[in-house]
Amino acid sequence: MTGGLRGKTAFVGAATGFIEGAGSLSALDMMALVSKRALESAGLGIRDVDGLFTGMQTEFLSTLAFGEYLGIRPRFSDNNRVGGSSFLCHTEQAALALESGLCDAALIVYGSNQRTALGKLQTSVSGTWSETEAPFRARFPVSSYALSASRHMHEYGTTPEDLAAVAVSARQWARLNPEAFARDELSLEDVMASPPISDPLRRLDCCLVTDGAAAVVMTRSDRARHLAKPPVYLLGTAAEHWHKQISQMEDLCSTAAVRSSGRAYLMAGIGPTDVDVVELYDAFTISTVVLLEDLGFCRKGEGGGFVSGGAIAPGGSLPVNTNGGGLSCCHPGMYGLFTLVEAIRQLSGEAGERQVANAEIALCQGSGGAFSSQVTNILGTDAAL
Amino acid sequence: VTIVRRPETAGGPFNVVLVDLEEGVRIMSTVLDRAPEDVAIGLRVAVEVADINGELAPAVRIAEERSVTS
Numbered sequence: 001m002t003g004g005l006r007g008k009t010a011f012v013g014a015a016t017g018f019i020e021g022a023g024s025l026s027a028l029d030m031m032a033l034v035s036k037r038a039l040e041s042a043g044l045g046i047r048d049v050d051g052l053f054t055g056m057q058t059e060f061l062s063t064l065a066f067g068e069y070l071g072i073r074p075r076f077s078d079n080n081r082v083g084g085s086s087f088l089c090h091t092e093q094a095a096l097a098l099e100s101g102l103c104d105a106a107l108i109v110y111g112s113n114q115r116t117a118l119g120k121l122q123t124s125v126s127g128t129w130s131e132t133e134a135p136f137r138a139r140f141p142v143s144s145y146a147l148s149a150s151r152h153m154h155e156y157g158t159t160p161e162d163l164a165a166v167a168v169s170a171r172q173w174a175r176l177n178p179e180a181f182a183r184d185e186l187s188l189e190d191v192m193a194s195p196p197i198s199d200p201l202r203r204l205d206c207c208l209v210t211d212g213a214a215a216v217v218m219t220r221s222d223r224a225r226h227l228a229k230p231p232v233y234l235l236g237t238a239a240e241h242w243h244k245q246i247s248q249m250e251d252l253c254s255t256a257a258v259r260s261s262g263r264a265y266l267m268a269g270i271g272p273t274d275v276d277v278v279e280l281y282d283a284f285t286i287s288t289v290v291l292l293e294d295l296g297f298c299r300k301g302e303g304g305g306f307v308s309g310g311a312i313a314p315g316g317s318l319p320v321n322t323n324g325g326g327l328s329c330c331h332p333g334m335y336g337l338f339t340l341v342e343a344i345r346q347l348s349g350e351a352g353e354r355q356v357a358n359a360e361i362a363l364c365q366g367s368g369g370a371f372s373s374q375v376t377n378i379l380g381t382d383a384a385l
Numbered sequence: 386v387t388i389v390r391r392p393e394t395a396g397g398p399f400n401v402v403l404v405d406l407e408e409g410v411r412i413m414s415t416v417l418d419r420a421p422e423d424v425a426i427g428l429r430v431a432v433e434v435a436d437i438n439g440e441l442a443p444a445v446r447i448a449e450e451r452s453v454t455s
Contacts, residue, residue: 133413135442138401139389146387147403154426198401199388247403247413 006267007385009095010224010231013042013217014344019181019330022113022211027058028069030213031111035070038215043228044105046070051103052077053090057112057122057333066109076103082241083368084281087337088375092237094218104219111213112332121209122333130245139198142206142284144246144370146198149286151252153200155301158289160200162304164191166285167204167327169313174324176314176354181210182328205285207326207335214337216344232347233385235361236268236378246370256374257294257365264376270361272296277346277356278318279339280365282325288312291365292320319356322346336366343379360384388421400424404445406432418446
């Protein structure tokens with residue numbers, strides 16, 4: 001039962017763009033341009049799309065707005081809203097829809113011009129703090145993650161330097177990625193010297209505010225094998241959410257990624273030791289520490305030591321966020337889809353200087369809200385199938 | 386526990402905490418009678434309704450006997 005979707009669908013095209021800046025383009029403009037690019041790389045066109053998946057910050061009826069913009073009439077669409085993890089849920093929905101014949105070519109797309117338009121994080125979250133949290137005027141969303149970080153330090157002895165090591169590793173990867181927004185050299189001392197925003201998190205523990213757009217295209221695997229490029233298969237996918245607000249998070253150091261990854265591993269028929277490259281949603285440095293534990297790459301409480309030992313940096317034992325992540329590559333409001341594009345590039349051998357040798361299996365982890373929604377996608381090459 | 390940083394001209398830094406009440410719920414709150422940097426996880430506190438930024442909300446003070454962990 002759990003293996004039902006394993007390898008049935010595949011990614012046949014992927015693209016990103018406008019990380020350097022949106023210029024005068026709207027979110028819809030950017031989304032259309034990256035969609036065209038992703039479809040062309042698959043040998044498909046806009047007219048082939050009959051399954052549409054998106055969730056924008058600025059359009060509540062996102063799929064309607066974007067379908068209209070493209071001039072297409074999708075017969076399956078989904079505008080899931082589980083925060084930045086939405087796009088990894090979209091792949092699960094798309095796989096189900098493709099497999100059952102409800103659509104034949106699924107386009108998953110996102111874009112935002114928040115940096116150019118607002119100069120700060122654009123969020124679609126309504127009532128960022130709940131009624132009972134709002135009076136205390138914590139900073140959204142950083143204070144939520146700060147509360148988790150502070151608890152992780154208390155429980156497990158994680159240090160500010162451990163967190164800083166996450167930012168440094170991300171930057172080392174970004175320096176190998178010409179598309180990354182932040183490519184200047186960054187030392188542990190630089191991170192530690194950056195001003196506190198919501199203790200224990202400092203400015204450089206926080207993800208970037210950038211523009212950017214991304215798109216991926218999925219089809220059934222039988223069709224994928226006849227398209228332009230070798231397919232990257234969806235081997236496992238699972239989602240789970242446990243809360244919305246930080247004050248309702250049962251254990252501030254443990255997320256639903258424990259469950260989503262467990263079911264995704266089961267579907268894919270693999271375990272953490274089989275994963276060659278990890279792309280996870282690093283909204284803050286603590287995200288990487290907690291998620292690596294929950295995904296089974298180290299034991300609960302040992303994430304701090306794991307990341308400060310250099311394991312996730314270039315040359316380490318586990319390549320994590322090889323594009324530079326949300327911390328150094330881009331964070332246009334919601335980052336989830338960028339984890340998929342980078343995994344597809346790694347598994348297609350298209351990652352240039354930052355290419356992980358012999359990468360056959362990638363794990364992508366979407367995290368939405370305040371560690372609220374967790375979605376795991378496991379991707380693999382033909383060899384992994 | 387987190388210290389939310391704010392310029393001195395806007396009132397300076399303040400603490401925001403999550404408190405586990407003996408009654409079994411967790412609430413967001415703020416410790417009224419400690420400097421932000423002196424608020425630590427594990428303190429026992431008691432809830433009192435206070436005016437927080439113009440709204441009545443459950444704040445806490447350090448307690449010897451009543452309640453909880455923050």
